[in-house]
Amino acid sequence: xxxxxxxxxxxxxxxxxxxxxxxxxxxxxxxxxxxxxxxxxxxxxxxxxxxxxxxxxxxxxxxxxxxxxxxxxxxxxxxxxxxxxxxxxxxxxxxxxxxxxxxxxxxxxxxxxxxxxxxxxxxxxxxxxxxxxxxxxxxxxxxxxxxxxxxxxxxxxxxxxxxxxxxxxxxxxxxxxxxxxxxxxxxxxxxxxxxxxxxxxxxxxxxxxxxxxxxxxxxxxxxxxxxxxxxxxxxxxxxxxxxxxxxxxxxxxxxxxxxxxxxxxxxxxxxxxxxxxxxxxxxxxxxxxxxxxxxxxxxxxxxxxxxxxxxxxxxxxxxxxxxxxxxxxxxxxxxxx
Ligand code: PEP
Ligand code: MN
Numbered sequence: 001x002x003x004x005x006x007x008x009x010x011x012x013x014x015x016x017x018x019x020x021x022x023x024x025x026x027x028x029x030x031x032x033x034x035x036x037x038x039x040x041x042x043x044x045x046x047x048x049x050x051x052x053x054x055x056x057x058x059x060x061x062x063x064x065x066x067x068x069x070x071x072x073x074x075x076x077x078x079x080x081x082x083x084x085x086x087x088x089x090x091x092x093x094x095x096x097x098x099x100x101x102x103x104x105x106x107x108x109x110x111x112x113x114x115x116x117x118x119x120x121x122x123x124x125x126x127x128x129x130x131x132x133x134x135x136x137x138x139x140x141x142x143x144x145x146x147x148x149x150x151x152x153x154x155x156x157x158x159x160x161x162x163x164x165x166x167x168x169x170x171x172x173x174x175x176x177x178x179x180x181x182x183x184x185x186x187x188x189x190x191x192x193x194x195x196x197x198x199x200x201x202x203x204x205x206x207x208x209x210x211x212x213x214x215x216x217x218x219x220x221x222x223x224x225x226x227x228x229x230x231x232x233x234x235x236x237x238x239x240x241x242x243x244x245x246x247x248x249x250x251x252x253x254x255x256x257x258x259x260x261x262x263x264x265x266x267x268x269x270x271x272x273x274x275x276x277x278x279x280x281x282x283x284x285x286x287x288x289x290x291x292x293x294x295x296x297x298x299x300x301x302x303x304x305x306x307x308x309x310x311x312x313x314x315x316x317x318x319x320x321x322x323x324x325x326x327x328x329x330x331x332x333x334x335x336x337x
Pocket of ligand 2: 103
């Protein structure tokens with residue numbers, strides 16, 4: 001349930017509603033939003049009667065939330081969430097462009113890529129220091145050394161750092177370096193990790209699980225938000241289907257569907273979505289046309305030498321060309337880059 005306060009409700013009236021919610025053994029959540037003061041309620045087993053709240057002084061209305069995901073739903077918060085990543089918006093009218101290597105491999109590789117993607121218009125540098133690899137014999141990432149190289153790239157370029165955190169154990173360390181904590185597809189339903197992310201005050205990029213439904217994905221986001229961290233963006237990165245010609249099937253249906261169901265920003269990852277360098281740009285353009293709030297694209301100065309995902313990494317010049325096209329499409333759908 002969502003309790004919406006009248007425009008001129010006093011702090012005391014808001015506090016009385018919060019107290020009433022607590023007295024019923026339920027949990028109140030302050031819903032951020034410029035337009036109105038609203039309090040979300042979770043913890044109820046069945047549905048709640050609006051009359052419990054709509055007669056209280058200062059209350060405009062009490063609304064039942066029909067979706068199982070509550071705090072991330074548009075029903076509870078109409079306006080788009082815009083995450084402030086140290087002065088760079090994630091969400092809102094301007095597209096958030098994230099680019100960089102799949103893995104941080106060396107000082108030269110990460111710095112060269114960072115300068116190139118910045119020159120092309122990216123505001124975020126992506127790069128994994130902890131890599132979830134299908135095979136234990138493949139490159140697992142540089143760990144803290146990789147985080148330090150990302151921090152150096154941030155120092156030189158001003159780009160915000162997006163990097164994956166794989167487990168609860170390394171979360172404090174990764175959070176020390178990252179501007180945005182990426183949760184990989186394989187970890188979308190790692191509930192203990194999600195709970196911990198709810199406690200850190202850091203933006204989170206929650207990738208979709210390879211076979212997660214949109215509802216399961218939103219419930220995963222709800223885990224984080226319900227513990228007080230509203231800074232969550234969703235990332236469509238392709239799902240597993242019967243198709244074998246492409247690495248995954250980029251589910252662009254998810255973009256407009258999510259935009260109607262949730263106020264959280266939606267980012268598209270065309271690199272993992274299709275897995276083929278020649279077609280990444282097409283899917284990136286399609287993602288923007290479909291209404292995504294940003295892109296995350298793998299870029300490597302020498303893709304043929306990459307230690308992971310070289311086959312889907314753009315060269316810096318391919319990325320630059322993609323950015324030219326993205327600007328045109330963004331303009332056509334009323335977005336800025
Ligand atoms: C990645 O971004 O390099 C990655 C491992 O992505 P995903 O979790 O979507 O497979
Ligand atoms: Mn990758």
